[in-house]
Amino acid sequence: MNIIVLGAGAWGTALAVSAASSRAAPGHQVTLWARDAAQLETLKSARANSRYLPGISFPGSLKLAGGEGSLDEAVKGQDLIIIAAPVSAVRGLLQSLANASVPVAWLSKGFEAPVNQPFGLMVHEIRAQVAINLRAGVLSGPSFAQEVAKGQPTALVAASEHADVRDALVRAFHSPTLRVYANDDIVGVEVGGAVKNVLAIATGLCDGLQLGLNARAALITRGLAEITRLGVALGAKAETFTGLSGLGDLVLTATGDLSRNRKVGLALAQGKTLAEAVASLGHVAEGVYCARTVVQRAAGLGIEMPISQGVVALLDGRITPTEAVAALMGRGPTAEVL
Numbered sequence: 001m002n003i004i005v006l007g008a009g010a011w012g013t014a015l016a017v018s019a020a021s022s023r024a025a026p027g028h029q030v031t032l033w034a035r036d037a038a039q040l041e042t043l044k045s046a047r048a049n050s051r052y053l054p055g056i057s058f059p060g061s062l063k064l065a066g067g068e069g070s071l072d073e074a075v076k077g078q079d080l081i082i083i084a085a086p087v088s089a090v091r092g093l094l095q096s097l098a099n100a101s102v103p104v105a106w107l108s109k110g111f112e113a114p115v116n117q118p119f120g121l122m123v124h125e126i127r128a129q130v131a132i133n134l135r136a137g138v139l140s141g142p143s144f145a146q147e148v149a150k151g152q153p154t155a156l157v158a159a160s161e162h163a164d165v166r167d168a169l170v171r172a173f174h175s176p177t178l179r180v181y182a183n184d185d186i187v188g189v190e191v192g193g194a195v196k197n198v199l200a201i202a203t204g205l206c207d208g209l210q211l212g213l214n215a216r217a218a219l220i221t222r223g224l225a226e227i228t229r230l231g232v233a234l235g236a237k238a239e240t241f242t243g244l245s246g247l248g249d250l251v252l253t254a255t256g257d258l259s260r261n262r263k264v265g266l267a268l269a270q271g272k273t274l275a276e277a278v279a280s281l282g283h284v285a286e287g288v289y290c291a292r293t294v295v296q297r298a299a300g301l302g303i304e305m306p307i308s309q310g311v312v313a314l315l316d317g318r319i320t321p322t323e324a325v326a327a328l329m330g331r332g333p334t335a336e337v338l
């Protein structure tokens with residue numbers, strides 16, 4: 001299979017390395033495409049991505065391409081196109097790929113900021129607006145880039161309404177160290193991947209304030225209830241949220257110290273400003289950008305999301321970390337139902 005990965009950040013690089021490695025199915029020709037010509041030259045000379053994925057050497061077979069204006073040429077002859085950019089860049093990439101005849105999948109997890117409309121969209125909704133004819137899907141699930149690049153055991157979900165897209169993703173990436181499960185509930189998989197980032201900021205804050213393990217377990221569990229309520233209201237299947245892209249990714253991101261979203265929460269608990277917390281990452285933390293949209297869409301559907309609302313109030317600087325905790329704990333008693 002000819003596979004191109006568009007975007008040479010941490011996750012795009014890791015997945016390209018994994019598919020081009022000796023662990024992958026034989027016969028793949030993988031290309032990693034960097035938007036920036038200067039970054040491409042650095043990748044070529046170092047045969048590594050020390051800015052976004054330090055410590056990982058590229059397999060000899062991994063091809064490198066990129067630079068402004070090179071996209072159309074780069075995707076010619078590919079059997080599968082992977083978009084590995086932040087959500088904020090996906091609309092433009094999907095517009096450029098709108099007439100592609102091969103499957104396209106994105107790795108991005110989040111909601112776009114509102115563009116000429118009252119609320120922000122998930123990527124499958126953007127695709128419906130700008131590239132309706134694409135056979136498309138998402139590859140999601142609990143997966144820190146560094147671990148996948150090193151070949152540590154990982155399980156992902158390939159979600160699409162199109163069986164050929166799910167099959168292409170499984171053929172491209174399934175390997176002895178990377179299991180890829182198929183799922184036809186793209187709404188549920190996208191809601192899980194987006195909202196867990198907001199909740200990871202909350203658990204980072206909880207752990208940074210040393211509130212204890214009980215508090216963290218409660219946040220994760222009630223956070224999953226928030227994700228499920230929103231997802232079901234948006235048309236997802238409830239059972240998707242007990243799977244890899246729901247509970248799985250929530251547990252990983254909320255508790256794993258490699259998470260950039262969790263790091264934002266930890267930094268806020270230390271008294272850093274949001275700008276300082278984001279600047280120290282050097283990578284995108286999607287929860288920071290989509291928390292407001294999550295809460296806004298939930299409100300529009302009459303869904304209560306008190307943890308996510310607390311995260312937004314904190315990110316907006318309307319409350320302090322201590323006040324956020326007090327607001328959550330001060331809520332009246334309620335039944336444990338979804």
Ligand SMILES: NC(=O)C1=CN([C@@H]2O[C@H](COP(=O)(O)OP(=O)(O)OC[C@H]3O[C@@H](n4cnc5c(N)ncnc54)[C@H](O)[C@@H]3O)[C@@H](O)[C@H]2O)C=CC1
Nearest residue numbers: 007008009010011012035085089107108109144145283284
């Ligand atoms: N890092 C991880 O472990 C995982 C990340 N993700 C998701 O994947 C997405 C990308 O994350 P990372 O790679 O970690 O981010 P990153 O912050 O490491 O890198 C982002 C990359 O996207 C590139 N980029 C921005 N706009 C672009 C455009 N228009 N065309 C091509 N490239 C563009 C940037 O130059 C940069 O190289 C995010 O939505 C993230 O939530 C999902 C699973 C795991």
Ligand SMILES: O=C(CO)COP(=O)(O)O
Nearest residue numbers: 141142143144259260261
């Ligand atoms: O999505 C991820 C793991 O599945 C990565 O999470 P962070 O963006 O918080 O690092």
